[in-house]
Amino acid sequence: MANLALYCNALGDHTNAIKLTTEALDLQKRILGSEHPDTLSSMRNLAISYENIGKHRDAEQLILEVLDLQKRILGNEHPDTLLSMRNLAFSYENLGNHRDAEKLRIEVLDLQKRILGNEHPDTLSSMNNLANSYENLGKHRDAEKLTIEVLDLQKRVLGNEHPDTLRSMNNLAFSYANLGKRRDAEKLRIEVFNLQKRFLRNEHPDTFQSMASLATSYRNNKIYGTEDIANRNMEFLISRKYANNIVDFNDQKSVSEVISSFHYMYVIYVAHES
Numbered sequence: 001m002a003n004l005a006l007y008c009n010a011l012g013d014h015t016n017a018i019k020l021t022t023e024a025l026d027l028q029k030r031i032l033g034s035e036h037p038d039t040l041s042s043m044r045n046l047a048i049s050y051e052n053i054g055k056h057r058d059a060e061q062l063i064l065e066v067l068d069l070q071k072r073i074l075g076n077e078h079p080d081t082l083l084s085m086r087n088l089a090f091s092y093e094n095l096g097n098h099r100d101a102e103k104l105r106i107e108v109l110d111l112q113k114r115i116l117g118n119e120h121p122d123t124l125s126s127m128n129n130l131a132n133s134y135e136n137l138g139k140h141r142d143a144e145k146l147t148i149e150v151l152d153l154q155k156r157v158l159g160n161e162h163p164d165t166l167r168s169m170n171n172l173a174f175s176y177a178n179l180g181k182r183r184d185a186e187k188l189r190i191e192v193f194n195l196q197k198r199f200l201r202n203e204h205p206d207t208f209q210s211m212a213s214l215a216t217s218y219r220n221n222k223i224y225g226t227e228d229i230a231n232r233n234m235e236f237l238i239s240r241k242y243a244n245n246i247v248d249f250n251d252q253k254s255v256s257e258v259i260s261s262f263h264y265m266y267v268i269y270v271a272h273e274s
């Protein structure tokens with residue numbers, strides 16, 4: 001049941017994921033007890049599902065409960081404890097508590113470097129997360145420097161085409177854009193988009209995110225400014241199911257905030273498919 005919930009989360013079916021995780025958690029508490037590692041893992045997974053549907057306060061409260069139990073039962077340096085600390089940092093970030101997120105991510109990264117090593121995938125992921133905190137705090141030079149370091153390690157350890165490597169390339173493009181290096185950002189985003197289309201798929205969330213990022217570059221650089229196709233974009237995106245997990249199509253404000261980029265995304269898709 002817990003594995004099925006994880007599968008639902010991966011597919012974006014967060015409502016069913018919450019239902020299944022809650023059922024599994026109730027059973028685990030009754031059979032295994034509230035402090036069993038599997039029970040704690042299900043509590044953390046439920047918190048992640050809450051994050052996915054925007055219940056950031058509920059997620060924060062639950063992950064704090066999990067983390068307190070894990071520190072007492074498993075210890076401060078257990079991998080599950082570190083994972084929950086990472087999750088709590090995401091809750092802080094989603095709630096706008098960027099200073100707290102940065103502080104916690106530095107703590108996690110220091111622990112992982114000491115326990116797992118500098119090149120462990122979890123360590124590299126935490127370096128990326130810290131770079132995101134730097135971006136959120138306006139520390140764009142620090143974010144650029146750290147992301148370049150992560151990217152060099154990922155290319156060597158994971159390979160140029162690994163999804164984590166591609167995400168770091170996308171993050172570096174954001175750093176470039178925030179530093180005013182718009183052409184560098186655009187060039188890197190094109191490279192990422194083409195790689196993701198080849199090694200993932202068009203409908204993969206990472207590919208969609210790269211398309212959105214590339215659309216932003218094109219818009220900022222005033223490329224592909226054909227307004228006459230803008231009203232075709234909603235039908236296109238819904239039919240391709242690219243944006244269903246990112247945009248609430250029933251929320252007019254949500255739609256209006258992204259529609260200015262959608263026509264660029266449509267042109268990008270057509271251009272790269274031809």
